[in-house]
Ligand SMILES: Nc1ncnc2c1ncn2[C@@H]1O[C@H](COP(=O)(O)OP(=O)(O)O)[C@@H](O)[C@H]1O
């Protein structure tokens with residue numbers, strides 16, 4: 442099925458397309474993208490835009506200084522309004538700004554809230570434009586790149602395709618900016634370590650993550666059954682090909698047996714706050730209903746609270762599952778060190794109850 446037959450698309454636009462000449466936002470490449478969006482919306486398709494470029498767009502306001510972290514945040518704050526104004530003008534339809542941190546997506550309630558807001562915007566014909574809230578993020582809170590953010594957004598809104606518009610034709614077997622004999626891959630059916638080995642980072646002044654993060658994004662999106670394309674947004678003909686039902690770049694084919702949305706969220710969006718090493722002699726995950734009590738704990742690592750995501754590892758180091766913690770690390774450590782203490786709070790004691798949620802967990806065997 443070509444991209445023109447997909448009902449819901451997430452389109453990610455990289456910084457080089459927004460501000461190619463370090464003089465603020467430019468219409469040069471965005472006009473083609475806006476025209477493409479018009480065309481597919483006219484065909485009844487829905488679009489969520491994930492737009493990078495706030496830092497690149499704001500940089501000229503700071504005399505194009507080489508930014509440190511604080512300056513980057515200031516550039517993002519200033520550039521974000523310029524970037525939104527540019528999309529507003531070019532799209533000629535109501536747009537809505539959604540600025541997210543990873544913390545918004547890791548928390549189930551906030552995640553559902555973001556998803557509901559985007560659904561309401563789409564229902565009302567308003568174009569959601571998503572970016573990372575760079576001004577407030579820290580190392581712990583950030584996704585860090587918009588390729589992964591776009592994949593998380595695509596999963597949240599259950600998109601049918603993810604289109605990543607960048608400054609090269611797609612994924613090559615090596616960086617085409619460094620090797621003149623690099624070959625373009627047209628279709629990728631399985632994302633193996635060999636595929637990751639082809640990817641390098643960004644070498645432009647504006648890009649973040651290069652092909653590495655685009656492959657991570659494709660891995661995330663295809664795991665939920667979302668076809669992913671990397672195309673060259675500099676070339677108008679990329680969009681003509683797409684409208685003709687052709688693939689102008691690299692197509693990462695959606696997995697045939699995708700994860701459910703909630704398993705996908707746990708696996709690919711949440712970040713683990715700590716780990717519990719468990720004795721794997723029992724089949725803890727029988728019938729997809731995990732029961733792990735404090736008796737099964739070998740070690741608790743890191744600090745986590747009730748409701749945080751934790752990683753369950755076997756003693757040999759295998760990543761077994763991710764899940765929502767029903768107890769804090771503090772309580773589990775206490776119980777572990779003093780196994781003979783009387784029950785703390787009757788039937789709520791983790792010796793009787795699973796230490797993880799039965800609803801929010803995902804096995805990691807295929808990841
Ligand atoms: N194997 C590869 N194939 C294509 N591009 C690659 C590869 N390895 C590294 N790159 C780099 O990735 C860049 C695109 O990523 P990036 O600069 O982050 O763009 P964007 O701003 O669109 O996210 C390319 O310009 C190229 O320099």
Ligand SMILES: N[C@@H](CCC(=O)OP(=O)(O)O)C(=O)O
Pocket residue numbers: 454455456457492493494495496497517572573575585586587588647648649650651
């Ligand atoms: N959130 C940042 C963009 C981060 C990013 O991933 O950039 P890019 O590699 O150009 O997609 C910004 O708006 O400048």
